[in-house]
Amino acid sequence: MNLRRFFTVLAARNREFIRDRSALGWNILFPVLIVAGFAFAFSGEPLDQYKVGVYAEAPLQKLVTAKQEHAFFRTSYIQFIPITRLDQAIIKVERHQLDMLFDLDSGHYWINSDSPKGYMLERVLHGAVMVDADGRRGAPVAVETDGYQRQTVSGREIRYVDWVIPGILAMNMMFSSLFGVGYVIVRYRKNGVLRRLQATPLSAFEFLSAQVVSRLWLIMAISIMVYVGADLFIDFTMFGSYWNLLLVFSLGAVSLISMGLLVAARIRSEELAGGILNLVSWPMMFLSGVWFSLEGANPLMQNLALIFPLTHIIDAARSIMIDGASLVEISTQLLVLSVMSAVFLLLGAVLFRWK
Amino acid sequence: MAALLQVTNLVKHFDAVIAVDGVSFALQQGTCFGLLGPNGAGKTTTIEMLEGITEPSSGEIYYRGQRVNAGAAREAFRNDAGIMFQSTALQDFITVREALEMFGRLYSRTIDSDELIKICALGEFLDRDTRKLSGGQRQRLLLAMALVNDPQVVFLDEPTTGLDPQARRNLWALVQRIKAQGKTVLLTTHYMEEAYELCDEIAIMDHGRIIAHGSPKALLAEHFDEVVLQLPRSDILGPIENVPLNLTVQGDIVEILSSDINAAVRTLLAHDVSLAGLQIRPRTLDDLFLALTGAALRT
Numbered sequence: 001m002n003l004r005r006f007f008t009v010l011a012a013r014n015r016e017f018i019r020d021r022s023a024l025g026w027n028i029l030f031p032v033l034i035v036a037g038f039a040f041a042f043s044g045e046p047l048d049q050y051k052v053g054v055y056a057e058a059p060l061q062k063l064v065t066a067k068q069e070h071a072f073f074r075t076s077y078i079q080f081i082p083i084t085r086l087d088q089a090i091i092k093v094e095r096h097q098l099d100m101l102f103d104l105d106s107g108h109y110w111i112n113s114d115s116p117k118g119y120m121l122e123r124v125l126h127g128a129v130m131v132d133a134d135g136r137r138g139a140p141v142a143v144e145t146d147g148y149q150r151q152t153v154s155g156r157e158i159r160y161v162d163w164v165i166p167g168i169l170a171m172n173m174m175f176s177s178l179f180g181v182g183y184v185i186v187r188y189r190k191n192g193v194l195r196r197l198q199a200t201p202l203s204a205f206e207f208l209s210a211q212v213v214s215r216l217w218l219i220m221a222i223s224i225m226v227y228v229g230a231d232l233f234i235d236f237t238m239f240g241s242y243w244n245l246l247l248v249f250s251l252g253a254v255s256l257i258s259m260g261l262l263v264a265a266r267i268r269s270e271e272l273a274g275g276i277l278n279l280v281s282w283p284m285m286f287l288s289g290v291w292f293s294l295e296g297a298n299p300l301m302q303n304l305a306l307i308f309p310l311t312h313i314i315d316a317a318r319s320i321m322i323d324g325a326s327l328v329e330i331s332t333q334l335l336v337l338s339v340m341s342a343v344f345l346l347l348g349a350v351l352f353r354w355k
Numbered sequence: 356m357a358a359l360l361q362v363t364n365l366v367k368h369f370d371a372v373i374a375v376d377g378v379s380f381a382l383q384q385g386t387c388f389g390l391l392g393p394n395g396a397g398k399t400t401t402i403e404m405l406e407g408i409t410e411p412s413s414g415e416i417y418y419r420g421q422r423v424n425a426g427a428a429r430e431a432f433r434n435d436a437g438i439m440f441q442s443t444a445l446q447d448f449i450t451v452r453e454a455l456e457m458f459g460r461l462y463s464r465t466i467d468s469d470e471l472i473k474i475c476a477l478g479e480f481l482d483r484d485t486r487k488l489s490g491g492q493r494q495r496l497l498l499a500m501a502l503v504n505d506p507q508v509v510f511l512d513e514p515t516t517g518l519d520p521q522a523r524r525n526l527w528a529l530v531q532r533i534k535a536q537g538k539t540v541l542l543t544t545h546y547m548e549e550a551y552e553l554c555d556e557i558a559i560m561d562h563g564r565i566i567a568h569g570s571p572k573a574l575l576a577e578h579f580d581e582v583v584l585q586l587p588r589s590d591i592l593g594p595i596e597n598v599p600l601n602l603t604v605q606g607d608i609v610e611i612l613s614s615d616i617n618a619a620v621r622t623l624l625a626h627d628v629s630l631a632g633l634q635i636r637p638r639t640l641d642d643l644f645l646a647l648t649g650a651a652l653r654t
Contacts, residue, residue, distance in 0.1 A: 008460040012446055012453075019448035191444035199406055199438040200461040201430050355408070 009210035166317035167290035177256035182264040198354035239324030252313030258344030265351035365414035376563035389554035437506030462504035491522030547640035579638035
């Protein structure tokens with residue numbers, strides 16, 4: 001490999017990307033928007049889990065009185081909503097839009113017999129009546145009940161946002177790798193840039209390597225920025241080594257970029273390339289566990305997810321961030337990502353056509 | 356003298372279509388060789404095989420006596436070749452200066468950039484985005500890119516297509532200058548005037564084969580011994596069939612082919628044809644091209 005030619009093409013690609021303000025802006029703006037969305041959704045006090053309607057002639061005043069007289073109305077994580085139209089509120093209970101409804105004037109309450117939340121609220125209501133609980137979390141205590149001793153532990157809660165952040169970072173990487181490399185190469189091929197380069201001594205390997213490195217540094221720079229920004233807003237969990245995480249994301253990015261090169265190895269049409277890249281990226285996003293865990297899902301689906309590099313990137317990143325996993329513990333994922341990168345790169349280079 | 360570049364029995368199939376069918380020719384150092392032919396004749400496919408952009412189905416290409424179909428010989432040939440495609444896109448967001456620097460760094464040998472800029476008259480817009488160049492400026496840049504590695508052989512595929520007359524003549528002057536430096540040029544063009552002006556030797560292709568080959572003057576002498584007399588149609592008062600000459604009507608013009616101008620003029624005067632609008636011209640490459648490839652429209 002001629003390093004002078006490699007660095008020439010690398011510099012040219014970097015310059016093109018940096019000067020393309022719309023593409024650069026979107027690559028920065030997209031993850032920032034995601035982070036901002038998550039910061040908005042997951043910051044502040046925990047959301048109430050149950051909704052209880054409170055109907056009365058003057059519901060606000062009655063609710064204040066009820067909170068003083070009855071422990072149930074002081075229970076945390078229940079949102080008490082003043083109601084002025086009883087008939088409409090009953091319909092909302094029927095539709096599970098309200099989990100429970102009180103008529104403080106008549107002393108009735110309604111629940112939907114098909115609603116698990118209604119069932120739980122009714123249990124809380126009866127419990128509150130029996131023990132007159134104060135409705136707030138107390139310090140850890142041990143209470144003997146029917147021969148069983150209650151044990152408590154303490155620790156930081158692993159929120160959904162802590163679980164989903166590695167997936168978001170990896171997903172952003174996936175889109176940037178597949179579309180940022182695959183689409184660009186198809187465009188170069190379509191408008192003749194590749195044909196002109198083919199007429200020079202530049203080899204396909206030098207050209208492709210430059211594309212991989214150019215996109216890799218870009219992805220890593222943006223991912224670090226997103227990580228720092230998200231941590232600032234959300235303060236998510238990170239128990240493992242930052243170096244290990246950097247290694248996983250770097251290797252993961254190389255595997256995804258190589259996948260983009262493979263897809264773009266011969267295609268001339270941007271429309272076809274877009275279709276194939278979507279065909280690859282959307283199932284990968286849903287099956288690789290970005291948004292939800294596949295534990296308990298159909299074993300066939302779980303096995304299918306293993307063919308995607310994104311699955312291994314997310315598994316390894318979650319293990320590092322949430323469980324503090326060492327390199328040995330994620331060695332399987334590292335090995336799989338290395339093999340995938342090598343196979344995709346090799347196939348992409350063999351199948352690559354300038355024209 | 357041994358040829359700088361030699362092509363022997365070059366063939367290219369695209370599935371069932373034979374684009375190039377057994378083409379052979381040789382380029383001598385310091386000459387300009389023109390490949391002419393109607394659309395679809397196989398000119399571009401031939402030049403692309405020489406450039407190494409398209410693999411021949413069969414046949415041999417030799418550069419300085421070495422076969423260049425693959426391997427190190429091909430890389431050496433690429434370092435010695437300058438290429439200007441019929442249409443070329445550059446990366447977006449790149450200036451003229453950066454394009455020249457980038458392509459220069461891809462070769463092991465480069466020409467002095469100041470000299471290149473001067474030759475191709477690029478000095479005024481070196482820092483301009485390449486997407487904002489006019490047609491003529493863009494062609495001059497592409498020619499400069501073809502010359503950036505100080506090539507021994509330069510391939511120019513229809514370099515003046517779409518240019519206005521001034522820009523076209525400017526580019527001709529550049530090609531003459533390249534030739535004067537001892538470089539060898541292979542040119543494809545649709546413009547016969549261009550081929551006549553620039554080429555020492557031409558080959559006319561049709562249906563993938565070379566159907567005529569030689570210097571423009573030799574080919575004209577070989578195929579024509581007459582001149583063309585042109586008259587406005589309105590100058591012949593009666594039916595043109597009454598004039599016993601080899602006449603053809605081209606719109607409002609009547610063309611008469613004759614190897615004896617005096618006899619033709621006498622015949623015209625004898626039939627009361629006015630000679631006020633008479634023009635006499637020699638046969639041109641256009642005539643030769645049409646005579647060899649026919650006047651039917653090619654797509």
